[in-house]
Amino acid sequence: MTPAEPPPAPVAGTTAVAPRLVGDEATAALMLGDDALILSHRLAEWTGHAPALEEDVALANISLDLLGQARTLFSLVGDEDELAYLRGERDFRNVQLVEQPNGDFAHTIARQLYFSLAQEIRYTAVVGTDGCPTPIRELAAKAVKETAYHRDHATEWTLRLGDGTDESHARMRRGLEVMWRHTGELFAAVPGLPLDDAALRENWLTALEAVLGEATLPLPQGPDADAWTAGGGREGIHTEPFGFLLAEMQHLHRSHPGATW
Amino acid sequence: MTTAPPADQRSPGLAELERAFDTAVAAEERIEPRDWMPDAYRATLVRQIAQHAHSEIIGMQPEANWITRAPSLRRKAILTAKVQDEAGHGLYLYSAAETLGVSRDELLDKLHAGRQRYSSIFNYPTLTWADVGAIGWLVDGAAITNQVPLCRCSYGPYARAMVRICKEESFHQRQGYELLLALSRGTEAQHAMAQDAVDRWWWPSLMMFGPPDDRSAHSAQSMEWKIKRHSNDELRQRFVDICVPQAESLGLSLPDPELRWNEERGRHDFGAIDWEEFSQVLKGNGPCNEQRITQRRRAHEEGAWVREAASAHAAKRRARATAAIGDTTATGDTAPPTATPNGATTP
Ligand SMILES: [Fe+2]
Ligand SMILES: [Fe+2]
Numbered sequence: 093m094t095p096a097e098p099p100p101a102p103v104a105g106t107t108a109v110a111p112r113l114v115g116d117e118a119t120a121a122l123m124l125g126d127d128a129l130i131l132s133h134r135l136a137e138w139t140g141h142a143p144a145l146e147e148d149v150a151l152a153n154i155s156l157d158l159l160g161q162a163r164t165l166f167s168l169v170g171d172e173d174e175l176a177y178l179r180g181e182r183d184f185r186n187v188q189l190v191e192q193p194n195g196d197f198a199h200t201i202a203r204q205l206y207f208s209l210a211q212e213i214r215y216t217a218v219v220g221t222d223g224c225p226t227p228i229r230e231l232a233a234k235a236v237k238e239t240a241y242h243r244d245h246a247t248e249w250t251l252r253l254g255d256g257t258d259e260s261h262a263r264m265r266r267g268l269e270v271m272w273r274h275t276g277e278l279f280a281a282v283p284g285l286p287l288d289d290a291a292l293r294e295n296w297l298t299a300l301e302a303v304l305g306e307a308t309l310p311l312p313q314g315p316d317a318d319a320w321t322a323g324g325g326r327e328g329i330h331t332e333p334f335g336f337l338l339a340e341m342q343h344l345h346r347s348h349p350g351a352t353w
Numbered sequence: 354m355t356t357a358p359p360a361d362q363r364s365p366g367l368a369e370l371e372r373a374f375d376t377a378v379a380a381e382e383r384i385e386p387r388d389w390m391p392d393a394y395r396a397t398l399v400r401q402i403a404q405h406a407h408s409e410i411i412g413m414q415p416e417a418n419w420i421t422r423a424p425s426l427r428r429k430a431i432l433t434a435k436v437q438d439e440a441g442h443g444l445y446l447y448s449a450a451e452t453l454g455v456s457r458d459e460l461l462d463k464l465h466a467g468r469q470r471y472s473s474i475f476n477y478p479t480l481t482w483a484d485v486g487a488i489g490w491l492v493d494g495a496a497i498t499n500q501v502p503l504c505r506c507s508y509g510p511y512a513r514a515m516v517r518i519c520k521e522e523s524f525h526q527r528q529g530y531e532l533l534l535a536l537s538r539g540t541e542a543q544h545a546m547a548q549d550a551v552d553r554w555w556w557p558s559l560m561m562f563g564p565p566d567d568r569s570a571h572s573a574q575s576m577e578w579k580i581k582r583h584s585n586d587e588l589r590q591r592f593v594d595i596c597v598p599q600a601e602s603l604g605l606s607l608p609d610p611e612l613r614w615n616e617e618r619g620r621h622d623f624g625a626i627d628w629e630e631f632s633q634v635l636k637g638n639g640p641c642n643e644q645r646i647t648q649r650r651r652a653h654e655e656g657a658w659v660r661e662a663a664s665a666h667a668a669k670r671r672a673r674a675t676a677a678i679g680d681t682t683a684t685g686d687t688a689p690p691t692a693t694p695n696g697a698t699t700p
Contacts, residue, residue, distance in 0.1 A: 133421060136429075139436050140417040140648065143656025145410065145444055152437035159430050166426075173425050197659045255669060256662025263658070344482055345424040351540050353425040353532075 113284075117225040118169045119185070120284030123326060124228070125165030126186035129176060130334075131207060132158035133341060134194055143197055150245055154204075157238040164231050177345035181328075181335050188325040189274040191334040195267065198253055198260070202267035204246035205303065210278040212239040213295050214287070223286040247303050254307025261308070268304070269312045276317030280326050378579050383509035386452040394578055397571065398508050399453050400469070401580065403460045406446035407471035411464075411645050413439045415479040416488060424482060431528055432485060438521045445514040452510045465650045473631065474561050476639030483536055483543075483550035489529015490603075491551070491558040491596070497522045498592045499562065502582035511580075530599065537604045544604075551600070552608045559623075560631045562589040593621050 113121050135155035142148040166172040189207055194200045215232040218224045224232075253264035279293035304311055324330065345353075370389040377384060384390055417436050423429035447457040463469040474492055479485065500522065503515040536547035563569055563585040575581035583591075593612075600607050611624035633639070 129426075136420045136433055139420055139433065139440075140413045141652045141655075143652070143659035145440050145447075147656075147659075148413070148440040149437055149444070152433055152440070156430060156433055156437070159426065159433070163426050163430070176426055177424075197656065252663045252666040253659070256666040257658070259658050260662030260665075340421050344422050348424070348540060348542060351424075351543055353428055353535060353539075 113168045113225055113227065116284035117228070118284075120225065120282050121165045121168045121228060122175070123185040123282050125162045125169070125175070126184050127190050127207075127211070128158040128165065129162035130184070130186045130337070131190035131203075132156070132162060133337060134190065134192075134203075135200075137194055138200065147197075151200075154242050154245065157235075157242065161231065161235045161238070165228070168225075168227050168231075173345065177342045181330055181338055183328060184325075184330065184334070184338075185328060186325050187274065187277050187280075188331050188334075189271060189278065191325070191330060191337060192271060192274060193333050195270065196263060197249075198263040198267035199270060200267075201246055201249045201253060202264065202271040204242065205250050205268075205300070206271055206275050206278065208239055208242035208246050209299050209303075210275075210292075210296050212236060212243050213292050213299070214279075214285075215239055217287050217292055218285060221285075221287060225284065228285070250303055250309070251307045254304070254309040264307070265309055268309060269314060272312035272314055272316055273318060274316075274331075276315075277325055282326070378507050381505075381507075381579070383512065384507050385509045393574075394580075395453055397575060397578070397580060398511065399450060399455055401575075402446055402450045402453070402511055403455070403463070404470050404472070406443050406450060406460065407464045407469060408475065409439050409443040409446060411471040411475045411649060412492075413443075414645055414648055415475055415477070415641070416485055418479050419482060419485050422482070423485075428532070435489070435525050435528065438525070442518050442521070445517060449510040449514045461653060465646070465653060467637075467646065470635075471645075472561060473634045473639065474557050475645060476634050476642045477554070477557050478640050480553075481546050481550060483533065483546040484554065486529045486532035486536060486547065487550035487554040489525050489527075490533055490599070491529075491554050492561070493522050493525040493529060494596065495558045495561040495592055497526060498588050498595070502588075503580075505579075505582065507579040530603070533603055533605065547603075548605050551603075551605050555608050556626065556630075557634075559589055559593070559626055560628075560634075562586075562592065564628065564631070590620055593623050597621055 132155045135151045135158070138151045139148060139155075142151055162176075163172050166175045169175065189203060192199075192203055215236040218232040219229055219236060221229075250264065253260040255261070279289045279296065281287075281289050301311055371391065374384070374388070374390060374394075377388075384394075413436050416432060416439075420429065420432050420436065423432050447460065450460060451457065460469065464471065474495075479488065497519060500515055500519050504512055504519060506512040506515065533547050533551070536543040538544075566572065566584045566586045569585050572581060572584060576584075596607065597612065597614075609624045611622065613622055615622045634642070637643075
């Protein structure tokens with residue numbers, strides 16, 4: 093895809109001090125940052141376990157891109173390590189989709205397809221919307237190129253698995269269904285980002301249907317949220333596996349209060 | 354050439370080829386995949402490159418063990434990138450081996466069946482975060498000492514792969530050193546963690562250079578072929594001499610009471626290596642042999658359906674492309690076939 097137009101350069105004289113966001117704009121940076129951090133973590137879990145060496149490299153690559161995005165977004169709000177390591181489960185604002193366990197490779201690809209399409213569409217919209225905070229627009233302008241690669245990777249694998257063997261088709265279908273339940277909040281409004289979320293969701297569905305159609309896979313028909321968790325991640329309500337993810341991620345850092353690494 | 358049959362029993366062609374090969378090697382020329390080479394030279398290279406490639410990918414495990422627990426986001430990024438580099442090294446090396454006529458699949462099968470080795474160092478566990486630093490500093494450091502001379506190896510594709518790999522390994526070594534330095538200068542607990550890691554990794558790192566020269570099975574012939582440039586003991590000595598001042602700068606000690614500067618030799622003397630431990634680990638009795646190979650096998654087996662799907666999909670695409678060409682030929686349409694959607698390639 094053609095790279096998006098970068099947002100206007102920051103006003104001269106503001107570059108010396110890192111831009112700090114407050115209020116809704118800080119919340120927006122945290123929500124997008126948490127999405128990126130948690131998905132990065134899940135993808136990193138594949139390292140050394142991938143179905144082929146090329147995928148060890150590719151998944152680590154995507155994980156690193158997302159980690160870089162999270163670090164930039166966190167830096168707009170505060171100290172990156174305090175935000176990553178010292179918040180509790182209810183303080184994280186990521187969508188539940190990104191915290192879902194990796195499952196088999198098809199589950200991971202389904203999660204990647206849903207998320208990378210959504211992230212690319214949202215970042216593109218952020219870049220083109222004057223009302224979004226400038227530092228988030230700058231991040232989005234850079235990240236949208238990475239996200240295009242993530243979307244390509246997920247798309248290619250959806251095609252291979254959907255239109256590969258009977259087994260891969262069945263597994264991909266199952267992966268799409270399992271992850272579908274957590275897609276409902278992907279386009280829930282993010283405070284601080286004045287976007288037409290309903291329209292973005294329409295774009296996402298259209299893009300998704302195109303990929304699935306070519307992959308000979310049906311769009312899941314079940315609910316895209318359940319009664320209890322609908323929109324939960326953005327409110328700090330997470331799923332059970334998330335607590336374990338944080339326990340693992342934060343344990344060492346929290347075991348040495350005040351230490352530098 | 355004591356094993357060669359008498360000259361009169363050999364075809365004159367073969368003798369000439371051997372002479373040309375020997376001359377090229379002696380003149381420091383590179384042997385390339387299409388050049389004639391003795392079978393034993395080819396076999397030695399395949400064995401060595403395969404072992405090297407396997408070490409890169411098994412070596413991902415002890416370090417990936419800490420990615421999800423890395424104590425800062427900066428360290429997490431550095432470690433993920435490092436483990437990703439190691440996967441990349443595996444890819445370059447399997448490609449180098451392929452130029453000798455063996456496929457990656459074949460070599461992986463041999464690894465999984467326990468018929469080819471990987472570096473024994475990776476059969477030790479990473480018990481604390483500091484082990485990530487100790488591996489970078491000592492294990493990548495020993496690997497560099499071993500591998501820099503391989504950049505001048507007589508076999509072209511291997512030498513070129515090593516040039517790329519050595520650049521990245523030296524990053525890894527510096528990052529490991531820097532990680533340990535941060536710990537050593539950190540809290541008391543962090544310093545102790547760093548010292549403990551160095552204490553556990555020092556001796557196994559010295560074993561990475563292989564058995565002492567008088568017990569090294571393949572050394573002499575490999576030196577003659579210019580696959581190997583320096584003896585195991587010489588490389589080990591170099592490594593010790595490099596590490597001693599670095600350990601001092603780190604503020605950490607090396608666990609060898611006999612380690613001291615020898616004015617006369619201009620090198621460090623060091624204590625005896627426990628070769629019994631080395632041979633036990635080599636035989637499969639190290640702390641993690643079973644675990645490492647099991648994880649490798651499991652990743653490979655659990656990924657089989659994915660790789661099958663990728664080939665099945667690629668075959669379908671080829672068939673469709675062929676059919677499309679057939680159609681256009683039949684109708685006399687001269688337009689080129691439509692590009693494959695999304696330009697998918699097999700992994
Ligand atoms: Fe390496
Ligand atoms: Fe390395």
